[in-house]
Amino acid sequence: MRQNPARRAALLDAAIEVLAREGSRGLTLRAVDAGAGVPVGTSSNYFANRAELLRQIMERTGERLTPDPEALAETMKAPTSPELVALLLRQVHERMEADRSSYLAMMELRLEGVRRPELGAELNKRLRATLEDNIRFHEEAGLPGDRVAVILMYLAVHGMIVDDLMVPDVLAGSAGELIDELCKRLLAYGTRETA
Structure with missing residues (x-):
């Protein structure tokens, strides 16, 4: 090769x-x-x-969708708050919008992974590791919300991105507002429960 x-x-x-x-x-x-x-x-x-092409596409989309370390470091200078979490999630959404092809390719890989068990196993491993990295980042940064809150935000935001990229009229451009509201409600709820 x-x-x-x-x-x-x-x-x-x-x-x-x-x-x-x-x-x-x-x-x-x-x-x-x-x-x-x-x-x-x-x-x-x-x-x-x-199969090798699909595996390498999976790796390449990960590279393309990973945040720029310097930009992330700049964002993380803000005080930890639900607003900072919302900003981070809006940045995820912005990266997906900016590189729509990578996100759509990942959706296609997920579908192909259902048909190809070896690809499905690799996708499961890679996406699980990414989720765990996000949880670890959240906890180590001292951001509000626990492990379950991070998983719920992951599910909500990725579901929203799917609709926003594939059927954009469903949300009609309100993605940023929905992210803000999600963080406000979810993280305020978690705060009340632990107080």
């Missing part, structure tokens, strides 16, 4: 676009080559098979 990291990244970026636009059935090595503007057969030099 070829090891040119820049070429591999370009092929994976093209694959993400194909997967987001055409779905799993449209994702072929030939379609990736066309999307990347490279000669036919180039992708087969980088990905041994479709």
Whole structure:
């Protein structure tokens, strides 16, 4: 397999676009080559098979959707509060909107993972680790809310993102307001319970 990291990244970026636009059935090595503007057969030099391509797409979407460490550090200078949690969640939403293709590709990977147990197992492992990393980040930063609150926010915000990206008229542009309200209600509720 070829090891040119820049070429591999370009092929994976093209694959993400194909997967987001055409779905799993449209994702072929030939379609990736066309999307990347490279000669036919180039992708087969980088990905041994479709399963390997899907696995690497999963990794690449994670890279593309991860927050910039410097921007995150700047955000975390604010005092810990429900408002800071809401800001962090709005930033998640903004990243997904800015890289809609990566998020849609991840949705396609989830569907494909139902059909391909080996991909499903890898997705479960990776997404579970990401959730645990988010919980750990939340707790170590001293943000309000416990483990269950973080899981509930994860479920609510990701569900909202699905509708916002796939059927945008359902929410009609109120995602930021809904995130603010979610944090206010959920984190205030948790505060009352522990007081």
